[in-house]
Amino acid sequence: MAKRKRTQATSSQIENFLLPQKKHYRQRAHANPFSDHSLDYPSSPGVIHWASHYPAFHDTGKIPEFADIGCGFGGLLIALAPLFPDVLMLGMEIRVQVSQYVEDRIAALRVTASESSAGIDAIPHDYQNVSVVRANAMKFLPNYFSKHSLSSLFFLFPDPHFKSRKHKARIISPTLLAEYAFVLRPGGIVYTITDVKDLHEWMKVHLTAFPLFEPVDEETLRKEGKGPIIDAVYTSTEEGKKVQRNGGDKWLACFRRVQVSRNS
Amino acid sequence: MTVYYPYTHLFYGPSHTVAISGPHIQVINTTTGDVLHSTALFADEARSAVLKSGPIRCAAVDKNLEYLVTTGEDKILKLWEVDGLKLLSERELPKKPTGLAFSADAQSILASDKFGDIFRYPFVHVPSTVTQKKDALSSHENPSGGQLILGHASPLNAFLLTHDERYIITADRDEHIRVSWYPQGYNIEMYCPGHSKFVSAIHVPKFDQNKLISGGGDPDLKVWDWMTGEIKHAIDVAEAIDPFLVVRAVKRRRGGYDDDEEDEAAEGNGSKRRKGKGRAKGKDRQEEEKESEEGPTASSSQPITENAEKVLVIQKIGSFEADGVPTIIFSAVGATALFTFPYRDGVTASDIRHFDFGRPITNFTIADDGLVWALLDSEWTPDGVPSGSGIPFVKVLKFSLGQLVEAPSGSHSALLLTLNGTSLVEASVDDIKKLSLYIDLKSMPKYADKPEEAEETTEAPLDKKLSNRELGRMKRKQIVLEKAGGVGVGEGEEEEEPLGKKSKSEL
Incomplete structure (x- = not known):
């Protein structure tokens, strides 16, 4: 497959050279979320040294507010970073090569930005507010994020796991939604998008049925000023672009975290 | 008796x-x-x-x-x-x-x-x-x-x-x-x-x-x-x-769980991916998956000796x-x-x-x-x-x-x-x-740690293609590190791998 131009990359040759190339980070598209990977993960959010992820923010005490679950090659993070320069964002990717790619990509972007940010990028930005971890989000999300710490959670073009016997491996399931609701603050938004109609139905049905989420339509979110996020959700990821090139459909579904009271 | x-x-x-x-x-x-x-x-x-x-x-x-x-x-x-x-x-x-x-x-x-x-x-x-009907949207079997x-x-x-x-x-x-x-x-x-x-x-x-x-x-x-x-x-x-x-405990070869393994094994058999991977014969598929994800491991080429441990x-x-x-x-x-x-x-x-x-x-x-x-x-x-x-x-x-x-x-x-x-x-x-x-x-225990250590030391010599890949990555990464300037290579690396171990094979 030929290497594609990244919209985020500038025309500068040096920068293009510095950015990691995908051909050096190939890996098959699926990972078994239930196997014991050789993962290194924090025992609790409290022990994570966020300052090493976001050195420019080390004295702000900030923690990530956006999480991109299964961030793939990092397109969404790179697109959102300049739009919310004060918001820390973390991508999670289970495939070791791919997460390494994103890590190298962010490192390269940070370096090039500090050198030549003047006038080359449409929005000068140093990408200090994005980072990535190799992680199995199905198992270890609460190891990274404390209760109600996130305002946005992204599930963009997740692995469809087509066979019904594999549905249990889907990133959206009635039981996992409890963990997403735990890390997401009330009012926070879950963004999902896919080009697989069946998966869209699946996500919609389960999220809608879940007591701590309520559907919120695109129009409402745009009115709330979340238009740029939605645009990025549609178009910024590698997968999103591929679907676009092939003229496929994309189905978006968004949900707001709500609270419930106890049954007495 | x-x-x-x-x-x-x-x-x-x-x-x-x-x-x-x-x-x-x-x-x-x-x-x-x-x-x-x-x-x-x-x-x-x-x-x-x-x-x-x-x-x-x-x-x-x-x-x-x-x-x-x-x-x-x-x-x-x-x-x-x-x-x-x-x-x-x-x-x-x-x-x-x-x-x-x-x-x-x-x-x-x-x-x-x-x-x-x-x-x-x-x-x-x-x-x-009525027997529970399993449709495209049911996520959990629930026979009772x-x-x-x-x-x-x-x-x-x-x-x-x-x-x-x-x-x-x-x-x-x-x-x-x-x-x-x-x-x-x-x-x-x-x-x-x-x-x-x-x-x-x-x-x-x-x-x-x-x-x-x-x-x-x-x-x-x-x-x-x-x-x-x-x-x-x-x-x-x-x-x-x-x-x-x-x-x-006699050490298990893999730390997976049986329910899942059954599934995996059933599906892994005869799948296309298995072909041409003679090396992986006789292993359960989780191991195979691991290989494809993390590169060949030292343990995959030799049987793990069973040893009892506390x-x-x-x-x-x-x-x-x-x-x-x-x-x-x-x-x-x-x-x-x-x-x-x-x-x-x-x-x-x-x-x-x-x-x-x-x-x-x-x-x-x-x-x-x-x-x-x-x-x-x-x-x-x-x-x-x-x-x-x-x-x-x-x-x-x-x-x-x-x-x-x-x-x-x-x-x-x-x-x-x-x-x-x-x-x-x-x-x-x-x-x-x-x-x-x-x-x-x-x-109960997981045994996934050792293969990764092995990967770090044996990856490059085992596979020439991989090492090309490594080289390709390294060239760019080194320049990035140099550009990061006064930080120093060691420190720079720490910035990129804050959570410790991961794969450091690039260095």
């Missing part, structure tokens, strides 16, 4: 006591020691149904000891009426169960499973007339129409309802302790984060109900404020247990008040002793006391009168051949002057005599092996 089933569960009541050994259940008069009912004495058909389910893995009674639930090897949940040992209902569970419990009113039965879920079933079983309370993404090892039954606390193989509302389990109140290995036992002491004590593969027991998820205290128990850990798995934690002193009592899988320490601030490893039985303990029960009933695997020998030695399978201890001692004969003696005599059920050597009493030593 006669070999007997060791007991695995004992539910002690003032009038009658339920003892479980192998596939069998017995109800014994607590005062007289008379065996009132026994599945071993069932008539043909009922008896073979009992045997068909295999050894009883999980069991629970309601608080009045009127009802008993059990599961064997066959994923069938059986509800018994203790008086008369009548089988009231049988339900098929969706996954292999790992734990059972009654609610206080006995109206609900909770079952945890290896898939990580907790289902609630009503006391009265109304068999569904249970209510899905919550689910983790890894096997559940332990759970409990808090005393007010407003919360359910669950612990899994991936170090998580989760506090959820009950029955609205989708509402997670808190996690208790801090274990670095699996959690296999949790306990809320009656005398301090805001606290949770947890243990598993970590060397310490942790005391939590479970509402806030804060760790209050940790007490190192590994050293105290170590001298008594006689059962060794593995710590906390089996059970309990508490009682002895002479007004709140005391914690615990056991470890494959260890021959019971351990206690006083429950107070500042307690340290030197406060741990033990009572050694000389044989591995399978379970223990604290009776209302404060006596501790210890169930022993008296057939155990280091080479795995049942001993048939006739030494006691049950011992009764009492707490005296700060430690456990064997209780002198008294009102408990008749029951004890029966348990060590008439209620023993004969077994074959094969039956004993099938009990797999120490399976947790193998199935």
